[in-house]
Amino acid sequence: MELREIVTRTERIWIEDGIVHCVVLPTATHTLDDAHVNSRAVDELAEGRKLPMLLDTRDSRGLDRDARLYYVRPEAADRVSALAMLIDSQVGRMFGNFYTNVHRPPFPLRLFNSESDALVWLKEQVV
Amino acid sequence: MVAAELAALRDYRERTERQMEELFNTITAFAALDYDRRALVHDDNDELINAMAIGLNMMGEELSHTMKALVGARDEALAASRAKSAFLANISHELRTPLNAIIGYAEIIREDLVDAGQDALTVDVDRLQIASRHLLNLIQDVLDLARIEAGRVDVRLEQIDLRTLLQELQTTLAPSVKEAGNVLHARVELGRPQVLTDPLRLQQILLNILGNANKFTVGGDITLSACDHVEHGRAFVDITVADTGIGIPADKLETIFDAFTQVDDTATRRFGGTGLGLAISRRLCDLLGGSIVVSSELRRGSTFRVRLPVDGPPRG
Numbered sequence: 001m002e003l004r005e006i007v008t009r010t011e012r013i014w015i016e017d018g019i020v021h022c023v024v025l026p027t028a029t030h031t032l033d034d035a036h037v038n039s040r041a042v043d044e045l046a047e048g049r050k051l052p053m054l055l056d057t058r059d060s061r062g063l064d065r066d067a068r069l070y071y072v073r074p075e076a077a078d079r080v081s082a083l084a085m086l087i088d089s090q091v092g093r094m095f096g097n098f099y100t101n102v103h104r105p106p107f108p109l110r111l112f113n114s115e116s117d118a119l120v121w122l123k124e125q126v127v
Numbered sequence: 128m129v130a131a132e133l134a135a136l137r138d139y140r141e142r143t144e145r146q147m148e149e150l151f152n153t154i155t156a157f158a159a160l161d162y163d164r165r166a167l168v169h170d171d172n173d174e175l176i177n178a179m180a181i182g183l184n185m186m187g188e189e190l191s192h193t194m195k196a197l198v199g200a201r202d203e204a205l206a207a208s209r210a211k212s213a214f215l216a217n218i219s220h221e222l223r224t225p226l227n228a229i230i231g232y233a234e235i236i237r238e239d240l241v242d243a244g245q246d247a248l249t250v251d252v253d254r255l256q257i258a259s260r261h262l263l264n265l266i267q268d269v270l271d272l273a274r275i276e277a278g279r280v281d282v283r284l285e286q287i288d289l290r291t292l293l294q295e296l297q298t299t300l301a302p303s304v305k306e307a308g309n310v311l312h313a314r315v316e317l318g319r320p321q322v323l324t325d326p327l328r329l330q331q332i333l334l335n336i337l338g339n340a341n342k343f344t345v346g347g348d349i350t351l352s353a354c355d356h357v358e359h360g361r362a363f364v365d366i367t368v369a370d371t372g373i374g375i376p377a378d379k380l381e382t383i384f385d386a387f388t389q390v391d392d393t394a395t396r397r398f399g400g401t402g403l404g405l406a407i408s409r410r411l412c413d414l415l416g417g418s419i420v421v422s423s424e425l426r427r428g429s430t431f432r433v434r435l436p437v438d439g440p441p442r443g
């Protein structure tokens with residue numbers, strides 16, 4: 001069981017059963033620098049593997065445009081095989097809708113109301 | 128108990144109003160096209176309020192970004208278009224000067240040849256002159272179009288007698304009409320022949336349309352008519368040129384008004400021209416406050432109608 005966790009300024013990140021878990025913290029300004037730091041943390045934990053990711057934005061206070069664009073840049077597809085977003089909250093729905101319609105990621109994206117459903121789908125996305 | 132509930136309710140209401148105020152201010156800024164305003168997101172806000180604030184902030188950022196991109200693209204396009212028109216206007220002027228010299232010298236050489244009794248050689252000089260004049264006309268057209276597009280054409284309005292203008296046109300065109308084996312008819316039925324317009328521009332428009340009619344008709348009839356027309360209480364004159372020539376395919380009826388557009392390449396080779404005439408004519412009609420439309424039937428003929436306001440283009 002791999003349960004090393006990295007906590008950055010804006011996210012808590014760990015890998016469990018081959019799935020990257022990202023929980024966005026309620027940091028007021030989530031910037032491009034934060035996006036760089038978070039991506040590096042994921043890389044470090046994944047050790048070069050391309051993994052599916054569960055993203056929980058429920059406590060997010062928003063992130064700026066550069067950060068959003070960085071997370072969905074084409075090269076992100078080399079690290080993330082699929083993304084499940086939790087939308088069982090209003091903030092979650094806001095982000096889910098945004099990433100579905102405005103800044104589409106370069107990997108498969110699905111929105112889930114329950115974490116267990118999300119995990120079932122993500123397990124199928126392991127490459 | 129009831130009092131406590133009421134107080135709690137009042138507190139809740141006040142809190143919600145305070146939170147809504149922040150959203151309201153952000154929306155107000157967006158409504159005034161200030162997309163840089165951001166709504167504050169607080170830990171102790173209701174989740175719905177925070178979700179709306181986050182959504183508004185993302186919307187503001189995206190709108191701001193899109194607006195800047197659009198304004199930038201528009202400015203670039205405008206600058207490019209102005210630069211193109213200015214370049215065309217300049218280059219056309221530069222080309223015209225030496226060309227006029229060529230035409231002038233050809234004329235002198237021609238006279239010298241005649242004086243020297245070398246009449247047989249004048250044919251070549253005539254060819255030189257015809258080609259040069261053709262080139263000069265073309266440059267003049269390009270210059271006109273560039274000037275119109277750069278907004279550098281001034282319209283000089285005068286009270287003119289349309290009947291006289293049409294008469295003069297017929298005289299000007301008579302030789303080339305005869306050469307093409309066509310017959311030019313005129314039907315002028317005007318209550319009052321006075322029109323406030325720019326006679327030079329009107330002449331240019333009608334010369335092109337009549338020229339086209341004659342170019343695309345062989346051994347047929349060309350009818351130039353003029354009559355009054357009233358629309359929404361405003362007085363217009365309709366000037367139509369109808370021919371019995373080759374006609375225009377239905378799908379080309381609009382594109383022939385675009386610059387450098389002709390019905391087909393084989394026709395270009397057969398009939399010459401560059402496809403600028405109608406583009407210029409339509410823009411000039413616009414400047415005169417009028418319009419130009421066409422109807423046609425393939426192999427039967429075409430009718431072009433120029434409609435001009437009797438009192439000139441609307442001011443301002």
Ligand SMILES: Nc1ncnc2c1ncn2[C@@H]1O[C@H](COP(=O)(O)OP(=O)(O)OP(=O)(O)O)[C@@H](O)[C@H]1O
Nearest residue numbers: 339340343374383389390400401402403404405429
């Ligand atoms: N009366 C007409 N009958 C048939 N085709 C016409 C007639 N008038 C215009 N057209 C078509 O529309 C095209 C565009 O006309 P336009 O006057 O713009 O250019 P042009 O006569 O070819 O060249 P230019 O006027 O620049 O010397 C013509 O090439 C021709 O194909």
Ligand SMILES: [Mg+2]
Nearest residue numbers: 335339404405
């Ligand atoms: Mg023409």
